[in-house]
Amino acid sequence: MSEFRNVSSNPHVRSGSTTTNIMLWVIIGLCFPAAFGVFNFGLYALVLILLSIATTVATEFIYEKLMHKPNTIGDLSAVVTGLLLGINLPSTAPFWLPIIGGIFGILVVKMLFGGLGQNFMNPALGARCFLVISFPRLMTDFVTDTYTGATPLAALKAGEEVDVMKMIEGFTGGVIGETSMIAIVIGACVLIMAGVIDLRIPGSYIVSFGLFVIIFGGRGWNPAYLSAQLAGGGLMLGAFFMATDYVTSPITNVGKYIYGIVLGLLTGIFRIFGSGAEGVSYAIIIGNLLVPLIERWTLPRAFGIPKKSRKEVKA
Known part of the structure; x- marks a missing residue:
């Protein structure tokens, strides 16, 4: 009976998943929209993606060397950040744009706040928003040899008609990895089947956004x-x-x-009532900032702990 009384430190429930495995699955899922983006926009798009990845990995490595911290590039989180940033760039971006964005995302958003697990917003989105604010013309230049008109969302904003099937297939202008809905959904299915994500956040996000568009979009059903x-x-x-x-x-x-509902409502507000045609990046960043408040009100109480009054919570 003595072996049943052994006490060990927590956690007592462990998972076989590691950060590296999770990030590897995310990379595999992102390869689908990234590959279509390269097919759609050409090899220059691939150069931008690879340059973004190289910058994020190098920035994390150099920072940890200078700060005498353990090397963490093996967890692949920096690769995911670089890949996400790369496919969120227009295919016309100059070489130095992913370099600046990659340095900002890793150094400012991630490492200066303690590294992976301590960042208060998604590093890739933080970098993208930084680039949009700092270089708006470069980040909204989607004119290529193939696509010379306005993006579909900009056309919708102007009251024009768009080819929905081309949007679903991905043969439109836009940033490298966002144009093909089919490629994105295939990559998402990979993550869902691997158990990396579930449909709670994306499902509530998409449904709430759709309802907002139906109610406030001015087109009804x-x-x-x-x-x-x-x-x-x-x-x-x-x-x-x-x-x-x-x-x-x-x-x-x-x-x-x-969280998903908040993102859907914010995206709808930015798209329908805002001056720009897009709003996903800013909606997710604002949602990131609200996460501590959301968790404060939704964390279950431990057994035996009485429910606090609102006055006690505020105090």
Whole structure:
């Protein structure tokens, strides 16, 4: 009986998953929209993606060397950040743009706040928003030899009609990895089947956004318009690959639904009522900042601990 009284330190429930395995599955899932982006926009897009990955990995490695910290590039989180940033760039971006963005995302958003698990927002999205604010013309230049008109979302914003099927297939202008809804969904299915993500956050995000568009979009129940809004921009990419980031999303099931709904409402507000045609990046970053508050109200009470009053919680 003595072996049953042995006491060990927590955690007492362990999983076979590691950070490296999870990041590897995310990389595999992202390869589908990234590969289509290279096919759609050419080899220059591949150069931008590889340059972004090289920058994020090198920045993390150099910072940890200078700060005499353990090397963590083997967990592949820096690769995921670089890949996400790369496919969130226009295919016309100059070489130095992913370098600046990669350094900012890893150094400022991730490492200066303690590294993986301590960052308060998604590093790739933080880098993208930094680039959009700092270099708006370069980050919104989607004119290529193949696509010379406005992006589908910009056309919708102007009241024009768009080809929804081309948007679903991906043969439109936009950033490298956001154009093909099919490629993004295939990559998302890989993550779902691998158990890396579930549908709580992306499902509630997409459904709440769709309802917002139906109610406030000015078109009522218009399947073509709704489909274009869902397939256009970075909605699918953000819902499945960025909103589900373990570090910056809630851990409770109720919190995940609330988080997804908040993202859907914010994206709808930015798209329908904002001056720009897109809003996914800013919606997810604002949602990241609200995660501590969401978790504060949705974390279950431990057995035996009485429920605190609102005054006690605020205190």
